Amino acid sequence: MFAQQAPAMSAGPAGTASSHAIQHRVSPYEDNGGTSVAIAGEDYAIIAADTRQSEGYLINSRYAPKAFQLSESSVVSCCGFYGDATALVTYLKQQMEIYQFNHDKPMPTPALAQLLSITLYRKRFFPYYVHNILAGLDAEGKGCIYNYDPVGSFERYKYQASGSGVALIQPFLDNMVGFKNTSLQDNPPFLPLDKALQLVKDAFTSATERDIYTGDQVEIFIITRDGVRKETYDLKKD
Amino acid sequence: MVRSRCCTNSPSSFRNQYDNDISTFSPHGRLHQIEYALEAVKQGSACVGIKSDRFVVLVALQRQGGELASYQKKVVKLDGHMGISFAGLTSDARVLSNYLRSECMRHKMTFSRPLPTYRASHRYGSRPYGVGFLIAGHDAAGPHLYEFSPAGNCLDYVAHAIGSRAQSARTYLEKHVAEFATSSVADLIRHGLGALRETMPSDKDLTVENVAIAVVGVTENPSDEATIAAFPHMRKEDGFVAFHALSREEVDRHLKAHQQTAGTGAAAAGGDAPAAAAGEAMDTSE
Numbered sequence: 001m002f003a004q005q006a007p008a009m010s011a012g013p014a015g016t017a018s019s020h021a022i023q024h025r026v027s028p029y030e031d032n033g034g035t036s037v038a039i040a041g042e043d044y045a046i047i048a049a050d051t052r053q054s055e056g057y058l059i060n061s062r063y064a065p066k067a068f069q070l071s072e073s074s075v076v077s078c079c080g081f082y083g084d085a086t087a088l089v090t091y092l093k094q095q096m097e098i099y100q101f102n103h104d105k106p107m108p109t110p111a112l113a114q115l116l117s118i119t120l121y122r123k124r125f126f127p128y129y130v131h132n133i134l135a136g137l138d139a140e141g142k143g144c145i146y147n148y149d150p151v152g153s154f155e156r157y158k159y160q161a162s163g164s165g166v167a168l169i170q171p172f173l174d175n176m177v178g179f180k181n182t183s184l185q186d187n188p189p190f191l192p193l194d195k196a197l198q199l200v201k202d203a204f205t206s207a208t209e210r211d212i213y214t215g216d217q218v219e220i221f222i223i224t225r226d227g228v229r230k231e232t233y234d235l236k237k238d
Numbered sequence: 239m240v241r242s243r244c245c246t247n248s249p250s251s252f253r254n255q256y257d258n259d260i261s262t263f264s265p266h267g268r269l270h271q272i273e274y275a276l277e278a279v280k281q282g283s284a285c286v287g288i289k290s291d292r293f294v295v296l297v298a299l300q301r302q303g304g305e306l307a308s309y310q311k312k313v314v315k316l317d318g319h320m321g322i323s324f325a326g327l328t329s330d331a332r333v334l335s336n337y338l339r340s341e342c343m344r345h346k347m348t349f350s351r352p353l354p355t356y357r358a359s360h361r362y363g364s365r366p367y368g369v370g371f372l373i374a375g376h377d378a379a380g381p382h383l384y385e386f387s388p389a390g391n392c393l394d395y396v397a398h399a400i401g402s403r404a405q406s407a408r409t410y411l412e413k414h415v416a417e418f419a420t421s422s423v424a425d426l427i428r429h430g431l432g433a434l435r436e437t438m439p440s441d442k443d444l445t446v447e448n449v450a451i452a453v454v455g456v457t458e459n460p461s462d463e464a465t466i467a468a469f470p471h472m473r474k475e476d477g478f479v480a481f482h483a484l485s486r487e488e489v490d491r492h493l494k495a496h497q498q499t500a501g502t503g504a505a506a507a508g509g510d511a512p513a514a515a516a517g518e519a520m521d522t523s524e
Contacts, residue, residue, distance in 0.1 A: 094343055101315070101339055 029129045033213030035165030036077035038133045040143035047135035048220040049077040062216040074136040075221040079163030081129035109136025113146045120152030131162040165207035208235045275388035278368030282325035284401035284437040287372040287383045293455030294374035294381045296323040297430030313452040313483045317342035321481035325401030326369035355382040370400045406436035431496040446490045454481035
């Protein structure tokens with residue numbers, strides 16, 4: 001964040017430095033890399049994120065999780081600037097506690113989706129530098145995924161990837177989960193949980209091969225009406 | 239500030255002249271506004287708090303606004319480790335509960351640990367709050383029971399009761415105080431119900447509607463089968479039982495257990511003995 005591009009001092013003839021002013025910049029943001037994938041099924045939602053945190057070519061940590069469980073039915077992943085990710089999640093957790101106090105019940109995922117949107121837009125002119133995906137179950141118990149941009153624009157999807165590996169994974173999901181450009185695309189069949197889980201694992205192993213910012217470990221959260229289950233798998237560390 | 243001069247009937251009572259403003263002392267050195275606020279607490283229905291070595295229990299009487307009305311909720315959770323019961327102005331209780339909840343959150347965010355029970359305190363606006371709290375909490379130093387009065391005092395207790403006819407409850411608690419430290423949660427609740435019963439008129443009784451019970455603490459053997467069954471809210475790693483209000487079924491169970499032990503002897507007499515005892519207790523307090 002701070003080792004920024006310092007403009008070169010312009011020098012005049014040997015021994016004399018230039019006298020004009022040089023502007024120094026410090027960026028409040030940093031890209032800590034990482035990838036996230038989410039799939040919504042008939043009665044489940046899966047959301048996964050790798051655990052590598054990097055800064056340029058350096059690895060800060062091999063275990064810095066990017067997916068956070070907020071309740072018994074909601075998990076959010078935040079890819080981008082890790083400082084903003086943790087601050088945002090702290091705020092969301094507090095808002096959920098307040099919701100529980102005021103409504104005497106846990107905050108449902110669709111309500112949290114709207115809350116996350118207005119929270120992000122509130123900082124429209126100094127945004128949270130994160131791409132969020134929220135996963136949970138809707139009011140009917142069906143899996144739901146919401147994808148966000150850094151300032152809160154959101155939409156519900158059946159599957160979505162985000163982060164540094166998005167370009168590698170999203171087309172794969174379009175084909176394997178959305179059945180796009182296949183003979184099944186008009187009537188996509190029901191995707192069972194175990195198949196979706198295998199797809200998510202494959203997505204990560206493939207992204208790890210080509211994306212330097214993705215790797216080390218992946219944490220996969222599986223949300224069903226029985227609660228949230230977490231599975232962890234190793235990824236290549238190079 | 240223009241104050242209308244009320245007539246003073248007797249030279250020894252300066253109440254009317256010095257009771258309009260919270261910040262005005264009377265010549266006797268009293269703040270009458272605070273004393274009036276304390277009276278508001280005594281109007282509210284009673285609540286009882288008892289602590290042992292490991293747990294704190296709050297048992298409160300929930301008043302019904304009329305035959306058609308609901309019962310006033312008397313137990314408020316502030317955070318995982320802390321909650322209150324109150325007596326007095328319900329609206330003031332709500333305002334203060336919201337304030338204390340946000341204080342708990344703020345402290346957790348700043349210091350990365352739960353707010354210690356004794357650090358929760360009243361904040362003052364234009365008048366004192368007309369509500370008293372019993373705060374039950376559990377932190378690294380163990381279980382705590384505090385009373386917060388409108389006077390702003392925070393007092394540490396082993397057992398206490400506030401609200402209407404609370405003196406009768408306190409008399410009961412004083413009688414049994416030696417038992418509390420090593421009591422089980424069920425026994426603490428039984429004593430709480432016993433103390434609460436003392437504050438009621440003889441023709442009324444404790445029911446599952448008008449009683450609220452809350453519990454917070456740490457169990458001794460978290461891996462014990464019976465303990466796990468008895469405390470569904472317990473955190474298995476360390477036996478911590480977060481502050482929670484008991485469900486209707488659990489309250490019912492405790493009430494039945496209390497009625498069995500309290501009713502022995504009196505049940506045969508058809509309720510005469512408890513009525514007489516309650517009457518006695520009320521006489522001493524009035």
